Amino acid sequence: MRASLIQLSVDASESADERRRRAASLVRGRKGDDLVVLPELWTAGAWAYDRWGADCEAVDGPTAEAMSAAAREAGAWLHAGSIVERDPDGTLYNTALLFDPAGELRGHYRKIHRYGFDTGEATMMGGGEDVVTVPTDFGVVGLAICYDLRFPELFRALLDAGAELIVVPAAWPAARLEHWRLLTRTRALEEQVFLLACCATGKHGGMQQGGHSAIVDPWGTVLAEARTAEQEETVTADLDMTEVARIRTELPVLRDRVLDLARS
Numbered sequence: 001m002r003a004s005l006i007q008l009s010v011d012a013s014e015s016a017d018e019r020r021r022r023a024a025s026l027v028r029g030r031k032g033d034d035l036v037v038l039p040e041l042w043t044a045g046a047w048a049y050d051r052w053g054a055d056c057e058a059v060d061g062p063t064a065e066a067m068s069a070a071a072r073e074a075g076a077w078l079h080a081g082s083i084v085e086r087d088p089d090g091t092l093y094n095t096a097l098l099f100d101p102a103g104e105l106r107g108h109y110r111k112i113h114r115y116g117f118d119t120g121e122a123t124m125m126g127g128g129e130d131v132v133t134v135p136t137d138f139g140v141v142g143l144a145i146c147y148d149l150r151f152p153e154l155f156r157a158l159l160d161a162g163a164e165l166i167v168v169p170a171a172w173p174a175a176r177l178e179h180w181r182l183l184t185r186t187r188a189l190e191e192q193v194f195l196l197a198c199c200a201t202g203k204h205g206g207m208q209q210g211g212h213s214a215i216v217d218p219w220g221t222v223l224a225e226a227r228t229a230e231q232e233e234t235v236t237a238d239l240d241m242t243e244v245a246r247i248r249t250e251l252p253v254l255r256d257r258v259l260d261l262a263r264s
């Protein structure tokens, strides 16, 4: 299967509406791909807290509407990154959306680990409670978002739920690029999954985004990586999903787990 990560530029030069139109057009251009991925909070901007009140929306709001149509037109599964979701009770969540090629919303995931250390997301948003996997045409997809990368127990829970490929939309700061590179490879290697990590580029809320979106295989090898933190670009790779079972058999470390802490 062929997967592409659209490393979208997110800055204050565009409104959420303009960026939605541009993202939809980039997705429509990916006909022939099986899976297309967008970054975290790309409508409002992950660091543009002052925009969250104005740009929040329901799970079936304007971003879902535009992305559902774009998935249908591209004929591909679309992981539409995440939105600032406003629950009917008023709580905001950082919520990822996964559409099938018919444009049906097949899964959504509310980010469990909130970034900010008593500021930003950690105080302005609620935390998700559910580990989410979605069966697709090419295998079971696990969902995580950005800061979740620092919490291996979530990835082990995704593995235990059957994940073969994990998608991580992000708005990781350029200042911590080496953490991003290390953690994306590590999570792929330790769970023996394909890991698709799509980071935003551009600068907003005073934060330069890290780019360097990457597709990593279950051996920990980077199959494709964006060249820079500053440039919008699309990263594509062909994934042989049979590699998951092959590598898990060839190097059966998961079979040797002793402490079953993630499930206790």
Ligand SMILES: O=C(O)CCC(=O)C(=O)O
Binding pocket: 046, 115, 145, 146, 147, 148, 150, 171, 172, 173, 176, 179
């Ligand atoms: O963990 C980090 O260094 C960055 C996390 C982050 O930017 C996020 O979750 O939005």
